[in-house]
Amino acid sequence: MADLPEAVAASGTFEASAEDVASVEAWFAKYDGHVANAELEQMADMALFPLNIVSDSDESGNGGAAQQTREQFVESMSQVVGGAGDLKMESNRTPIFLTKQLVLVVTDATFTIDGVAQSVRYADLLVKKDGQWLFQTMVQGGWGDQLSG
Numbered sequence: 466m467a468d469l470p471e472a473v474a475a476s477g478t479f480e481a482s483a484e485d486v487a488s489v490e491a492w493f494a495k496y497d498g499h500v501a502n503a504e505l506e507q508m509a510d511m512a513l514f515p516l517n518i519v520s521d522s523d524e525s526g527n528g529g530a531a532q533q534t535r536e537q538f539v540e541s542m543s544q545v546v547g548g549a550g551d552l553k554m555e556s557n558r559t560p561i562f563l564t565k566q567l568v569l570v571v572t573d574a575t576f577t578i579d580g581v582a583q584s585v586r587y588a589d590l591l592v593k594k595d596g597q598w599l600f601q602t603m604v605q606g607g608w609g610d611q612l613s614g
Contacts, residue, residue, distance in 0.1 A: 513599035
């Protein structure tokens with residue numbers, strides 16, 4: 466077996482600092498604010514496109530993946546958060562740092578819209594580019610029949 470590049474081998478021992486974790490928490494606080502206010506363009510500003518979307522379907526029993534452009538993301542999010550009414554979000558996030566620039570964040574959340582609560586679990590892959598976190602991959606069950614990729 467060939468030797469791994471040094472950066473790959475080093476990723477196995479990376480431990481996030483409190484500052485690393487705080488930077489991800491701050492990113493989500495900002496993003497959640499945009500979601501709560503249906504600020505679709507600002508949400509899109511926090512992504513690295515093309516965006517990967519991964520989901521599955523109870524109906525078909527299959528998983529799937531697709532990519533979205535910025536325009537497709539804004540359109541799809543307008544359907545999800547654009548007319549959400551009175552929205553309240555509570556989230557518990559678990560960041561799993563792969564490196565200082567890559568973090569997988571698993572979120573257990575409750576969305577309450579007009580008094581009706583729904584619990585969901587999803588994950589985001591964030592990539593640090595030019596010192597800023599951007600989300601690049603979204604993973605959540607149940608959207609698979611809506612993927613076109």
